Amino acid sequence: MKKYFDILRKHVLTGTSYMIPxxxxxxxxFSIAIMFNDSASVPTEGFLGDIATIGQVGLKLFVPILGGYIAFSIADRPGLAPGLIGAYLAQEVNAGFLGGILAGFIAGNVVKQLKKIQLPISLKSLGTIFLYPIGGTLITxxxxxxxxxxxxxxxxxxxTKWLSNLNQxxxxxLGAILGGMTAFDMGGPINKVATLFAQTKVGTFPYLMGGVGVAICTPSIGMGLATLLSPKKYSAEERQAGKGSLLMGCVGITEGAIPFATSDPIRVIPSICIGAxxxxxxxxxxxxxxxxxxGGLIVLPIVEGKLAYLFSILLxxxxxxxxxxLLKKKQIKEEIKEEEFEIEFDEL
Known part of the structure; x- marks a missing residue:
């Protein structure tokens, strides 16, 4: 069982390493565009609007990249296209980054099984660039x-209907439900239901966004802070991602915590949910x-109870x-050395 989970983790870490940039x-x-916009919202025009558009493209691509390179890790190059397209479709049906991971594993294993089919010698050269990608993409x-x-x-x-009945x-x-949902999948379907519920009632019940605005940013800020407090427990890539995560959290982008959640979901997801x-x-x-x-610090000028808002984010x-x-016991450095040794051994 441990060997099986180590293999799964290796595939997820491969996808994560390509996704982080x-x-x-x-x-x-995207954070910079929002930060310098006067209305503390997403700019749609001018130079800041162009920067926001570029940032949004990056944020939209990371799920397909994650799924594509998980499939690549499982089935090599023939798995790349099915994984990318499958993860993109998962994103389009609002499955979030968890759907992207699932799509990557589905695509990789589908292509891996297709590669076991014995092809005539004349068709073998077509398998890698034609038959496996097309068949894998269609099935996935x-x-x-x-x-x-x-x-x-x-x-x-x-x-959404269940949450709408919780007004009273x-x-x-209510705060526990909204906070946990907002943090759980970091921009996925559960997050969107909770945030949309609070956003649509901002005119009548602004206290909902008061709490959800905090829960939106604590996952990213919390994970960025974690890399600063215990840098030896994180890889060099994760430490760099932590700096970006801090900035993303400050402007209300929950997705900054995703690189950490994909590489270590058992420890990260409960931690960000409890904090939120x-x-x-x-x-x-x-x-x-x-x-x-x-959410985030970017909306502070129009928040009533600023000190309480800041305290809640910090808490x-x-x-x-x-x-x-506290949950992370193993040093990442040691794990990386073991993986490098295994790769070199395989190559020999």
């Missing part, structure tokens, strides 16, 4: 559209009102950082 470049550029795409897209759409619909629920359980829950409840209980449908982020660092 996209999410950092896109996230930082149909699985994503038919068996993943529809259930996710139904799930989102039911989740006490603030502590505590931060959200804290903001609710201290009466923070956020009149913007956004949630610190809890995330401390919790994830």
């Amino acid at each position: 996209f999410i950092v470049a896109g996230g930082v550029l 795409g149909l699985i994503i559209i038919c068996f993943i897209g529809t259930p996710i759409a139904l799930f989102i619909d039911h989740l 629920v006490d603030k502590i359980p 829950i505590v931060g959200n409840i804290s903001a609710f209980m201290m009466g923070v009102l956020n009149h913007a449908p956004w 949630g982020s610190t809890i995330t950082a401390i919790m994830v660092n």
Whole structure:
């Protein structure tokens, strides 16, 4: 079982290593555009609008890159196109980065099985560049559209209706629900349901965005802070991603925590959820009102209860950082050395 999970982790880490530059470049550029926009929102015109567009492209590409290189790790070059296209389709059906990971594994294993089919010698040269990519893309795409897209759409619909009936629920359980949902998949379907619920009520119940605005940024800030507090527990790539994650969190981009969640979901996802829950409840209980449908420090000028808002962000982020660092027992350096030895041994 341990060997099986080590293999899975190796494939996910391969996808993550290729994904990080996209999410950092896109996230930082998008953050800069929002940060320098006067209205603390996404600019759509002028030079800042162009920067925001470039950043959004980077943020939209990272899920396909993640899925594509997971499939590449499993099935080599023939898996790349099915993985990229499958993960893109997963993103289009609002499956988020978790859907991208699933698409990568589906594509990689589909192509791996196709490669076992004995082809005539005359067709072998066509397998890598023609038959395997086309067959893998078709099968993976149909699985994503038919068996993943529809259930996710139904799930989102039911989740939205359920959440809409919680208006009168006490603030502590409501804050826990919204905080956990916002952090759980970092921009995925569950996150979108929670944030949209609060955003649509910003005019009538601004306290909802007061809490959700905190939960939006604590995953990214918390993981960035974690890399600063215990740098030896993170790879060089993750430490660099941590710097970008801090900036993304400050301007309300939850996706900054995704590189950490993909490489170590068992420790990272519970940590960011607990931090977001505590931060959200804290903001609710201290009466923070956020009149913007956004989160992070960028909306501070239009927040009522600024000190409480800042305290809640600091509290949630610190809890995330401390919790994830306590859970991370192994030094990344040692793990990398072991992987490098195995690669060199295989090559010999």
